[in-house]
Amino acid sequence: MHSNLDTRLLAIAQRAAREGIGALSLGEALTAALVLDRNDWLHERGYSIADALERIGTDWAARVPAVARQFQTDLAQARLRFSFEIVPRSGDGEGYLLRLLDQGEEVGCGHFPARGKSVRFADDQCAYDEAHAAGLAWLDGKQAQALPALQH
Structure with missing residues (x-):
């Protein structure tokens, strides 16, 4: 993990994967949708990928790929x-x-x-x-x- 920001974004993604995005703030919901590759969640909130990246800001957007990889790694380790x-x-x-x-x-x-x-x-x-x-x-x-x- 890169930073505390990555830890926070990973926790958001895990919560969304477990509970959905209904209780998340808009920025958290968009971030979770990007990390989890859930275009349906983006569309549900009326956002494209480009709009979602702009909405969450450059700091969070820059960490999405690394957090998505970490999420998939954690998922694979649990499965193994x-x-x-x-x-x-x-x-x-x-x-x-x-x-x-x-x-x-x-x-x-x-x-x-x-x-x-x-x-x-x-x-x-x-x-x-x-x-x-x-x-x-x-x-x-x-x-x-x-x-x-x-x-x-």
């Missing part, structure tokens, strides 16, 4: 931090083991059996599909916690 894997199991109902990962370290797991005494799913494909859906739901939640802008 969390993951999951689905491992086939043998014995004990077979099916699949869902491993939840934070920076490659297991932080939770779930068993999705397809056979046995406690059959939860009709077949292996159903067990896999459920494990995959559970992994995606966990991933969405963890990424949103790590970077609220992911909720946008």
